[in-house]
Amino acid sequence: MGVAEVSRALVAGLGAGPMFVHSDAFRVAILVPPTRDRNAYLDLHINLLRRIADNRSLLIPSFNYDFPRTRLFDVGADPAQLGPIPERYRTTAAEWRTPVPIFSVSGDGPMPSVDWGDKTDPFGMESIFAWLVEHDAVIFFYGDTFHCNTIVHHAERLAGGPPYRYDKVFSGSVRMPAGNIETGSLNYHVRPLDKGLDYDWPRLLDEAIAAGVCRRLELHPQILAASARDLVGLWVDDMRANPLSLLDQSTLAWVEPTLAKLGRRFEIGDFETMDTNPVEAE
Secondary structure (H helix, E strand, C coil): CCHHHHHHHHHHCCCCCCEEEEECCCCCHHHCCCCCCHHHHHHHHHHHHHHHHCCCCEEEECCECCHHHHCEEECCCCCCCCCHHHHHHHHHCCCEECCCCECCEEECCCCCCCCCCCCECCCCCCCHHHHHHHCCCEEEEECCCHHHCCCHHHHHHHCCCCCCCEEEEEEEEEECCCCCEEEEEEEEEECCCCCCCCECHHHHHHHHHHHCCEEECCCCCCEEEEEHHHHHHHHHHHHHHCCCCCECHHHHHHHHHHHHHHCCCCCHHHCCCCCCCCCCCC
């Protein structure tokens, strides 16, 4: 069987809903025929992903991190900043794009009901990530991209809010595809400014595979897939037992003593003044 067929079988065993793709075009270059035409090369990947998704909706994140600086997100014009496949998909193949700043998603099929308004939580119960869990989605890691797992932030919300992040509200506007502008604000739980914070992705991947919620193709190890529902559930259980369970050792080295000294979750005033504009992405 070809890569599309074995990948489709992998996805079929993990969920019945849409396929949400994190991609790295460089790491999957071998999976499509060589060509010097950049757009043709990207289209080959998108066509392969569509064959894998088959009759599922194909969703690809089209995140753009400029909103904290510009305070304006243009749904139709702002590029995806996650590499060439997401931007090519957004501009040539997707039927819609969600209107939430920073964490917008492009896709085909029925558009998720994800609204923009006052204190929109991009990781909360009305977010695209909650929608993926509710609709039994499969997260497809196209290019060994488990470390790109943004749905981890939804798990953090469900577990009670990560003590090592703090909420920061960014007010601004969204220009909708029809041209109208709608104001609102984004309630983003950010990493502490100027601090290193990362997750222990190699360990988390090993644990997800051991638990059966994530699987890897043996013949194409750069391809993995996970049940959105089961992966989030695994992480929520871990964080409820130990709120710092997802972090790597270098992060724990400063987070643990800082939290012990404060005796509470981080707050914005611990790391920045209220008028500080920059934000650490994800």
